[in-house]
Amino acid sequence: MNKALISGYFGFGNIGDEAIKIVLRKELSSLNVYPQFLVKEVKEAGEIKRDNLWDIIRGVVTSNFVISGGGGLLQDRTSSRSLYYYLSILILAKIFKKKAFIIGQGIGPINRNINRILTKITLNKCDLISVRDGASKKLLEEIGVKKEIFVTQDLSFLYEIEFLKKDLSHTQYNILQVKGRENIDIEEMADIARLMHDKTKEETVILPFFRNVDEPFAREIEKRTGFKVLVKDNVDEVLTIMNSAHIIVGMRYHSLLFSILLQKPVLPIFYDNKMRNLSKFFELDGIDIDKLNLPNFSKAFDTLLKNEEEIKKRIKDKLPIAKAYARKNFDLIIKYIS
Template sequence: MTRLVISGYYGFGNAGDEAMLAAILEAILEVVPDADITVISGNPKQTAANHGVKAVGRFDMFGILNAIGRCDLLISGGGSLLQDVTSKRSLYYYLSIITLATTFGKRVMLYAQGIGPLRRKRARRIVGQVLNKVTMITVRDERSKAELLDMGVTNVPIQVTADAVLAMHPVDLTIGKRLLKPYQLSGVRYRVGVSVRNWKQSIAYRSELAQALDQLHDELGAQVVFIPMQHPADTKEALAIKALMKSEPVVLERMYNTTELLSLEGCMDVLIGVRLHALVFASLMEKPVVGISYDPKITNFLHMIGQEPVGTLDEISAHTIYAATANFLENTALQQQVVQRINKLRDESLKNAHIALSLLDS
């Protein structure tokens, strides 16, 4: 039996990260059907129940030692685990898990990670030292590879693939339609999904976004639907923007699982998003996206699908948001270009699991 341990930001109720775990598990089990998988989680009971795997607590050091000591491969990822913007503590936590595995002589793969931002010299030096001892690295964009090389990671193969979530397939729209039925949206011309998040008290964008959404409603007959990727934090941000609007948006106010979120976004005509995996989900459902960047990972993903962000949380205008969204709504040829790029990225994402399999066979 092949034993794998997966380390990442799992078990914290973040829809994007839970979708990432589901995508990794699906891809791995497709190539290694007999895999015995243990996930390191912030909520091991919930992770085990939701994903059908073994799980150990994030700070259960005995459980982690036991799992890594018995494993054939540690997978670190996906996501942006190695960065020092949100927390130095989390950076060193993930590095300690990697170091534990390499000390035990285990194979270690960084799986479809986005590297950085890493702003502190000491952090960059330590990341370089730790990662030079792993077995294989796949990253989700060219910028991440460049970052690793700049930090001196030269002893390990580095391959650019794509975000792990992109391996997922579209889901049935019936689920989303059922969830939206109470809001009576069947008669509207366009449905504009919006996914927002609070980020370091950036609030300047709220009034610009509210103005753009009102304009979409007034001029194009669009119904705005706020979709939370992480409840209740995203719902709170959505309500703050709603308070600035003249039109009446729908604000969905509960936690949804991955399938529900994919289906909800698939029921939209376009998605305006701040969160990365909201943009990814909509793209997977073959819907056009308008991205507002707060982090390089947003810009990197948009570049991969041939787009630019319409602005950042600190520098954005209502006119730019409106113009980009209206252009997608009224130009179906642009939508088809995105679909073609997403299909290519899906193939790239599936390579991550095949690379993991090659490490197990070596």
Template sequence: MSSIVVSGYYGFRNAGDEAMLAAMIEVLSDLDPKLNITVISANPEDTKRRHGVHAVYWLNYWQIAKVIRKSDLVISGGGSLLQDVTSVRSIYYYMSILFLAKMLGKPTMLYAQGIGPICGSFARKAMRWLGNKIDLITVRDEGSLEELDNLGVKKTPIRVTADPVLGIHPVDRQIGRKILRRYGIEGAKPLVGISVREWRDWSHYKDIISTVTARIVDELGARVVYLPMQYPEDVEVAKKIAVDMPKSIVLLDEEYTTSELLSLVGNLDLLIGIRLHALIFAGVMGIPMIGMSYDPKIDRFLKSMGDESVSDLQNVTVEKLMEKIHQEWQEKDSFAKTVEPVISKLRRDAFVNAELALELISRGKTKR
């Protein structure tokens, strides 16, 4: 029986990261049903309950070292872990887990990572050193490959794949319908979803989204629903934006599982998102999407879909956003069919991550 330890931003109630973990576990377990997976988590009990795997506390290094010592592979899994824009400290934490694994003589892998931006000079030097010690790197986009090249990571095999969540299959839309019904959202009116997040306490983009929300109701005859990807933070941001809005605008104020969120997105006619995985969920479910960028990962994903962001959060205007909304609205009925070949390719690429991980384990066992 092979054993993998997975490090990442898990147990923090972020739907995108939990979806990545769920996708990784699903694909890895499909390839090796006997695989033993242990996750390093901020909330081990919640991780065990959600995902049915072993879990250890993210700051208990003694326990982490214990499970790594028994493992066949340590994965730094998914997301934008190796960057110092949202936090200047977290990058050192994730590098420390990989460093510990190398000290214990274990194979290591960056699994479908989104690399960068890494701005600090010491962080860049540390990443260059560690990146060249890792056994295998897969990145979820070409931009991350360029970032590694700029950092000077040259010695490690690197493969461009796709975000693990793109390997998830579409779910039943009935799950989301039941949730929407609880909020009084049903009937023939089209439905537009909006996924927001807090960013540097900026107010400009929130004012723009507030104005656009009202115009969507008036001009498209649609209802608007705000979807929380990080609970409860996104709910609080949505409340600031949608204050004094009419009844045709609804804030979903509960925490949802990956399947529930996918199903909710599947009931939309259009998604407008700041959160990356809200956009990825739309892609998986064949729903037209509009992205607003606060980070290169948004632009990179949209580029992989043959699109681009409407604007960044600092420069977005009502006119730009409404123009994009009307464009996507006119083409919404053909979106799923148009995007199907793109999603199929990205799904295959996402599956490759797991295949390469298990190949790395096999090579390690052969050398023993």
């Protein structure tokens, strides 16, 4: 059996990244590959503490190949330190003569010139690069990556949604999925939550995806509106809540992706290009975060309500294509390890 060491943002409580981890474990195991994940804290077999250098080196040495992915790991929007960490794992792989794969990632933004140079040097040594959208490929080509770059889709499109029970603890509701640490006026967001209720006569449920970052912001909206915050750390529990919703307004990338998986009418709020790229693939309209105010939201929300059946049909038609592109990530892995 082959072994793979996998770096990603695992164990921090971000629902999207935990979905990616579940997909990687299942799909790699089906290829007779034993995955070892770098995580914040070790909780089960097949995990290595991500800040323990010697355990990481041991994991690289005992693996047949190293995977970086998926999600948006290679970027310096949050910090350069994060970018250096993920590049260093790939460099370690090459030092110990292991294959290094970048799988299903959304790349960027990478703004600092030194970060672009380091990314170019590192990725030109990788054996396989697949990215989840054309914009990521374009960015890598712009910074000088010469390796072949495959355009696939986010790994979470392969998340297996089995039977999801209906959430019967609420009457009909809509979801406002919020993202913390953005420059958004809290009063404006409270007004948006109220407007969703007023226009549909349905409850607004506020849903964080990343407890430590999103929940404080969500609680401030709850305090001002009385609308309930639901905090779940399990992917299936989050999907169950979303599956029972009527309309979803999403600020995080995987809230948009999960809405698409569930074929729900969704209004994305674009905080960076990865949201725009996914929305473009499914021909979905959204609102730029810097233009988010009550009048603009009201207009976009009215359009969504008017066209929700058409939106659901568009999603249904394009979803099999997205899933096929996501599957391509693992087809490429098979090719490159054989």
